[in-house]
Amino acid sequence: MLRQIIHEFLLSQGNISAERLADPSVRMTDLGLDSLGVVEMLFEVEDRYGIHVDDVMQFQNMTLNEVVANMEQIVRQKHGGNIPDMVAVEKAPG
Amino acid sequence: MAGLTGKLRALGWGTYEYLAMGSGLTALALLGIVSLPLALALLVLPGPVRIPLGRRLIAGTLALYLGFLRVFCSVRIDASGLRALQTSRPLILVANHPSLLDAVILLSMLPNAACVMKGSLKRNLFVGPMTRLSGYMDNRDPMLLVRRACEELDGGAQVVLFPEGTRTRCAPIGPFGEAAALISARSGVPVQALVITFDKPYLGKGWSLFKKPSLPLRITVRRGEQFAAPSDRLALTGKLESYYRGVLKA
Numbered sequence: 492m493l494r495q496i497i498h499e500f501l502l503s504q505g506n507i508s509a510e511r512l513a514d515p516s517v518r519m520t521d522l523g524l525d526s527l528g529v530v531e532m533l534f535e536v537e538d539r540y541g542i543h544v545d546d547v548m549q550f551q552n553m554t555l556n557e558v559v560a561n562m563e564q565i566v567r568q569k570h571g572g573n574i575p576d577m578v579a580v581e582k583a584p585g
Numbered sequence: 586m587a588g589l590t591g592k593l594r595a596l597g598w599g600t601y602e603y604l605a606m607g608s609g610l611t612a613l614a615l616l617g618i619v620s621l622p623l624a625l626a627l628l629v630l631p632g633p634v635r636i637p638l639g640r641r642l643i644a645g646t647l648a649l650y651l652g653f654l655r656v657f658c659s660v661r662i663d664a665s666g667l668r669a670l671q672t673s674r675p676l677i678l679v680a681n682h683p684s685l686l687d688a689v690i691l692l693s694m695l696p697n698a699a700c701v702m703k704g705s706l707k708r709n710l711f712v713g714p715m716t717r718l719s720g721y722m723d724n725r726d727p728m729l730l731v732r733r734a735c736e737e738l739d740g741g742a743q744v745v746l747f748p749e750g751t752r753t754r755c756a757p758i759g760p761f762g763e764a765a766a767l768i769s770a771r772s773g774v775p776v777q778a779l780v781i782t783f784d785k786p787y788l789g790k791g792w793s794l795f796k797k798p799s800l801p802l803r804i805t806v807r808r809g810e811q812f813a814a815p816s817d818r819l820a821l822t823g824k825l826e827s828y829y830r831g832v833l834k835a
Contacts, residue, residue: 527763530728531818534771547728 493536493566493574494559500535504528515556526551536562542569602797605658610794612653617711620646624714632720639718640696647693659801666808667694670777675738677772679765680779680806681758681829682747685788687781690806691745699737701730701746701764724750727764734768744768748825752790757833761826766818778809778825780832 501507507522519529529551533544542565544550550558566574620642627635627642654660670676671694678698680687692700704725706712716723722733722744734744748761769776784803786792810828815821 525763526727527767527818530731531767533728534731544728547726 492576493540493563496536496539497532497555497559497562500532512555516554518554519551519558522555524551533562536566540566540569540575542566598800599797602800605800606795606797609654609658609660613650616646616650621711621714624718627718628714635718636720637697639715639720640698643715643719644693644696647689651689651693661801661803662690662806663804664690664694664806667691667779667806670695670743670808671697673743675741675774676743676777676811677734677738677765677769677774678743678745678777678779679748679825680745680781681833682749682752683781683783683786683789684752684792684804686804687747688745690781690804691779695743695745697741698743698745699734701734701744703751724764730764731768731771734764735772738768738772738774748822754790758826758829761822761829763818763822765825766815766821769812769814769821770816770818773814775814776812776821776825778812778828779806780809780829781806782833 498509498512501512501522501524502509504522504524507524511517511522524532526547530547533547533550536542537544542562544562544565550561553561563574623642624639627638630638651660651662655662670678678691678695680691688700688702692698699719700716700721702716702721702723704723707716707721707723720737722730722737724730737744746765748765749759750762751759753759765776768774782805783789785799787798787802788794809832812821812824812828
């Protein structure tokens with residue numbers, strides 16, 4: 492589910508193809524995602540799982556697989572070792 | 586004879602321009618020296634008291650400085666368009682950045698504004714304590730910046746930022762960063778464009794602090810178009826950039 496959210500976000504960027512995402516070793520920078528693009532992607536996951544990501548910079552040079560693994564770890568920490576199926580939508584103000 | 590009079594007048598005016606520049610810088614330095622200990626002392630206050638107080642202190646100090654420039658240095662500033670924003674609802678205020686004086690003018694008139702500034706300024710001996718006092722944000726960590734900006738807007742403040750990220754390198758406008766659009770998309774708050782124009786260049790990118798201005802200097806700040814919160818940050822950033830390109834070329 493988490494991987495799917497990230498994939499959907501990346502595909503919505505318009506310039507990233509599904510074929511590129513099929514390569515788990517592709518890096519965020521290779522996908523042309525700048526720091527604000529990474530921020531937007533992380534917000535997407537934060538909102539769905541009610542988590543809080545602190546160090547955005549670390550994600551920029553990660554591969555797609557590493558990003559998913561790191562996010563899963565953060566989600567598990569927040570939810571007592573589980574990744575909830577039902578997403579907890581927690582939108583920002585406004 | 587007329588030629589000699591003209592030369593003497595030009596020499597006199599040139600001398601005045603140097604004096605005006607020197608006295609303007611001195612006034613700024615004195616205000617900085619006076620306000621620095623005050624800023625340091627107020628840093629101990631809790632955020633909810635410190636931040637509004639700090640913003641008012643900055644607005645007052647900068648207004649004094651601009652008053653000096655108006656009276657003694659032949660600097661004519663028309664920023665009347667900002668008055669309506671002093672009591673307006675939260676907005677993301679973006680502006681082009683032709684000079685160091687831009688932020689001075691905006692912050693002097695917007696005492697409820699949270700400004701986004703370069704991270705290096707927070708470490709500056711004089712500017713750092715004032716910016717910490719006022720809870721201004723820096724652009725080093727983009728996620729923290731977007732979060733903080735959304736909190737400021739949610740708390741009723743206006744967020745001021747210069748999407749070029751630095752003073753304009755190449756006229757009429759440099760490439761825009763996407764932070765304003767992302768903050769707008771995330772907070773749902775519209776983006777209000779402010780258009781700053783100088784009739785002569787002064788304190789722009791590469792302009793030495795000690796290079797004299799050509800006076801009188803006329804500066805205008807006017808409210809431009811307002812852009813609704815987007816669903817696509819890239820699209821809004823493109824719109825903003827072409828809007829500025831259009832109005833500044835006209």
